[in-house]
Amino acid sequence: MNDRLEETAKRQEKIFDQLIGDIERVKKELGKAIVGQDEVIKQVLICLFAGGHALLEGVPGLGKTYLIKSLGRVLDLSTSRIQFTPDLMPADIIGTNVLITNGRGTQEIRFQQGPVFANIVLADEINRATPKTQSALLEAMQEEKITTGGVSYPLDAPFIVLATQNPIEMEGTYPLPEAQMDRFFFKIRIEYPSRPEVLEIIDRTTLGDEPSLDKVLDVSRIREIQKVLRAVPVAEEVKDFAVRIMFATHPDQCPGKMGRYVKYGSSPRGAQSLVLAGKILAVLEGRPHVGFDDIRKAVLPSLRHRLIMSFEGEAEGITPEMILKDILEHVPEGEKKRP
Numbered sequence: 001m002n003d004r005l006e007e008t009a010k011r012q013e014k015i016f017d018q019l020i021g022d023i024e025r026v027k028k029e030l031g032k033a034i035v036g037q038d039e040v041i042k043q044v045l046i047c048l049f050a051g052g053h054a055l056l057e058g059v060p061g062l063g064k065t066y067l068i069k070s071l072g073r074v075l076d077l078s079t080s081r082i083q084f085t086p087d088l089m090p091a092d093i094i095g096t097n098v099l100i101t102n103g104r105g106t107q108e109i110r111f112q113q114g115p116v117f118a119n120i121v122l123a124d125e126i127n128r129a130t131p132k133t134q135s136a137l138l139e140a141m142q143e144e145k146i147t148t149g150g151v152s153y154p155l156d157a158p159f160i161v162l163a164t165q166n167p168i169e170m171e172g173t174y175p176l177p178e179a180q181m182d183r184f185f186f187k188i189r190i191e192y193p194s195r196p197e198v199l200e201i202i203d204r205t206t207l208g209d210e211p212s213l214d215k216v217l218d219v220s221r222i223r224e225i226q227k228v229l230r231a232v233p234v235a236e237e238v239k240d241f242a243v244r245i246m247f248a249t250h251p252d253q254c255p256g257k258m259g260r261y262v263k264y265g266s267s268p269r270g271a272q273s274l275v276l277a278g279k280i281l282a283v284l285e286g287r288p289h290v291g292f293d294d295i296r297k298a299v300l301p302s303l304r305h306r307l308i309m310s311f312e313g314e315a316e317g318i319t320p321e322m323i324l325k326d327i328l329e330h331v332p333e334g335e336k337k338r339p
Helices: 002-031 038-050 064-075 131-143 195-206 219-230 236-248 268-284 292-303 311-315 320-330
Strands: 054-057 079-083 095-101 107-113 120-124 145-148 151-154 160-165 186-189 262-264
Touching: 002 038, 002 064, 002 219, 002 268, 038 054, 038 064, 038 160, 038 186, 038 219, 038 268, 054 064, 064 079, 064 120, 064 160, 095 145, 107 151, 120 131, 131 145, 131 160, 186 292, 219 268, 236 268, 236 292, 236 320, 262 311, 268 292, 292 320
Parallel strands: 054 160, 054 186, 079 120, 120 160
Antiparallel strands: 095 107, 145 151
């Protein structure tokens, strides 16, 4: 019995070692094209292997689009780019039925696929389109299919929407509908690079040498990694910690006096994101189980876009990040059991 358990443990350790090695090779390959932004790359990969979608926010010129294109090349996945503009229509995203003449000389209606039919969909500057157009991605993001004319068309897995948006204070932007924000696994903030990083960016981009990126993984390996990561065990007390954090974002359960700054808190999708991201973070650090710190590390990217601030919160300049940091200080890791 002990021999069998030991053999199983060794086999599991080997699987995790291979998985970590594959992810590290992806990060290393992306590093040939992207200067700095290690945490951003890590969070994008977490979204991919979790089967979720990511919203990347930052001012123009920080390499958001280049990162996503490079990811497609390294993972050998089909990619498409949708440039969101105020005049973009839903049919420009999902496709439309067109009338064509077939080989027999008769006309028939066929569905012409839109750019959403790809493994990686780059929704560039998503908040420059109207809410009606933004919502065209809702079904695709949730169910990995689109429906038009009463017919459903499945999307190939893996399917991930990597959307970029400019800060909402910028001219010509529309806020994303709350239902769509909730479908993003992570909201990732991209900060300005440091001065040495800017100097390296200048050297890489002004010498005329385009970095050559090798294909590291393929579709079958990505699916295998996703399956292994979902099987990582999570203790009940760790899951309960994630759930209590999620409930603490609600105005009536927010600790301290922060509740008045929140209009709506996170949905259960927030707790799902915390636990699944915690699994991947644990494996990346070489641990076969999820700890409280893994949940803590996932809180900001998982929940910052799921909090809707009240009028008072916006007026006083309170941000979701401030609320979440306060929650982490007040929510204990283990709840005391009642006698």
